[in-house]
Amino acid sequence: MHFAIIFRILGILLMLFSLTHLIPLGVSLAYDDGVHLAFISSFCLTFVIGLIVWSPVYKARDDLRTRDGFLITALFWLVLGTFGSMPFILDEHLKLSVTDAVFESISGLTTTGGTVITGLDDLPKSILFYRQQLQWLGGIGIIVIAVAILPMLGIGGMQLYRAETPGPIKDSKLTPRITETAKWLFFIYAILTAACAIAYRLAGMTWFDAISHSFSTVAIGGFSTHDASMGYFQNPTIWMICCFFMFISGLNFGLHFLAWRKWQLKQYIADSEAKFYFFYILMACLIVVPILVFSDVGKHYDHPIVEGIFQVVSMATTTGFATTDFSAWPTFLPFMLIYLSFIGGCAGSTGGGVKVIRIALMLKMSLRELQQLVHPKAVIPVKLKRKPVDSVVLSAVWSFIGVYLVTYIALVLALQATGMDHVSANSATIAMINNLGPALGTVSANYGHVEESAKWIMCLGMLLGRLEIFTLLVLFTPAFWRR
Template sequence: MKEEKMTPRLASTARALWLIYLSLTAACAFAYWLFGMEPFDAIAHSLSTVSTGGFSTHDDSLSWFHSSQIEGVAILFMLLASLNFGVHYYAIYRRKPLHYWEDIEARSFLILVLVIVVVVGLMLRLEGSYHTLPPSLRDASFEVVSVITSTGFATVDFSHWPDFLPVLLIFVSFIGGCGGSTAGGMKVLRVVLLFKQGMREIRKLIHPNAILPVYLGRHVVDQRIMNAVWGFFAAYTLVFVVLMLLMIHAGLDQVSAFSAVATCMNNLGPGLGKVASNFQEVSSLGKGIAIIAMLLGRLEIFTILILLTPAFWKD
């Protein structure tokens, strides 16, 4: 598990994290400029990439540039921005580059991205959308990284991809990036702990008297942490269902309502159906629901829900 503190003083930690963030942004802007962007485009897109915001100076997003090098830069810095900035600190300040692989959340995130890219790339090739494998892997790499990091850049419209691929990418957005990053979603570490807890329960059914703690690396996860993760997952699911029902009431079909709430709560951007490109066709009520969903997703639900609890306002 990650160390409790990066530096003894909070101010020093904040300064180190800001320097890392600014350095990533500057390096991203330089790389964009090096591979053909105008200085304004390079700066604007670097700010949007490292913040995993996804805004572009062009309606066609990064597909406007028709450059595999620019797409490669975007993939690299979207991934870096979606790793825990504490991991960046230990890798850079403590000169421990292997910490990127030693950290279980970062390792799980990178492996997950690789697996999904391969699956999507192969499906695109087998379904006949691409005649050769390299172009399918190129588009799969960019779209998968853009979606899982909640950035939302686009080079193709994945909502028109065949088979289950559009829905798979929406589900991928629920995972998001690592904790302590700029990415949205539920965060990789929570998903890892949920998976480990699920596997423990299966083993408990086989060996009901066994003591089977959940491990994260070499450390046993405290049961209070597991309870907090399950509590977050339950709250996330409940809020999602309620917002989706409200979106349907606001006039969207089931697919559009599902993806609209998913893309808002996960701070992604693109969706499916009527919200594949934008929310222009969504009613005023639907847009209001989307605003609430975005706030709940960005502040990770509990921050908003606690404000609605009467006990919070008592002296």
């Protein structure tokens, strides 16, 4: 393990992260909301500590190994979650405890979107903007962004990219050089964000709300500048714009790159994961919308069809925006919407969950097992894009899903041990591990009243979900630390 290189990278990344505090500082000064000292203090403290970590090892040079990448990725999300909480702690308007501040920071960076804060409409603009910015940075993955910068500093980035990028197939690159890959990912991410902000503004949002919500929409985060979330606007046009950008942000960003480079939409049509993604969201809409429209609840809505589609897309992509209190919807709909987050977005997207590609492969493997019960001697390959999938990938998929479910059960039991009821513990775990945000039961509104021990458990769940379980759990295996 190259600890000198690891500390050098952490120091550099902390100093880079400190610079992001200057943007909300500018917002604070522009709106004169009195929070500028909190951002100045957090910027200085983060930068100085990063400098202290970096200085003793700034001359260290060596190639990163895969194990180094896993450790840096896990450590950085932990460190970032801690330092990202400082503006929340220092702001006198919020009066958050350390636990609540860290929860809010990790929820933002992991694009979970669960919050402990109420009264968002009355908060300073700079704090609201900072929350949205955390989600935007977490969406693309600050590690992936740094991959484009680290080579200039003499640090290779492939191991970081492999540790951070979600999905069962991690070695495919859009361009021959990993630096170029990261740059193009960031470029596409930024273009989608800008397009989303402009669309929101044209639909009636203020520039502040448009930019803020574009951050959390493309990041599939779910933070809003209003307590009522997207329901604040009561504008079907805004809701459908949000649906569109949530949906495309849940697709593999590699497909966006290929479609943009070749100016062809067939990249989406030919991709089996994208087709499955579209199909399962369509099926969910066909179930949810009719039940909502013909229910007593739906009769009170001016646009029940739009609200039904919006909530399906929001939950299926693990964004977590809401136009209304969906926990009050009839029959099984609230639970169905929560369970949709298990599938989540596509590999290589900003979405959470197990990922569409894994679910698709799991279904194909299950179908193969059923066929082999009838034809035990038949050789039936599992195919993806008409090509047989390597058995190593299939084994990894089953392993991931198995560990995912065990982790889910363990977190539910841990939350119940803190005194949380079953519905709340179950839905909160789903919301955390899938980076969804909203839940049911006593935590349907927010997480502010939850026991502190439960909040730390949920922070762990958010990190496990963001790092796709294995990236964090591998650190606790003896084999990882053996030479």
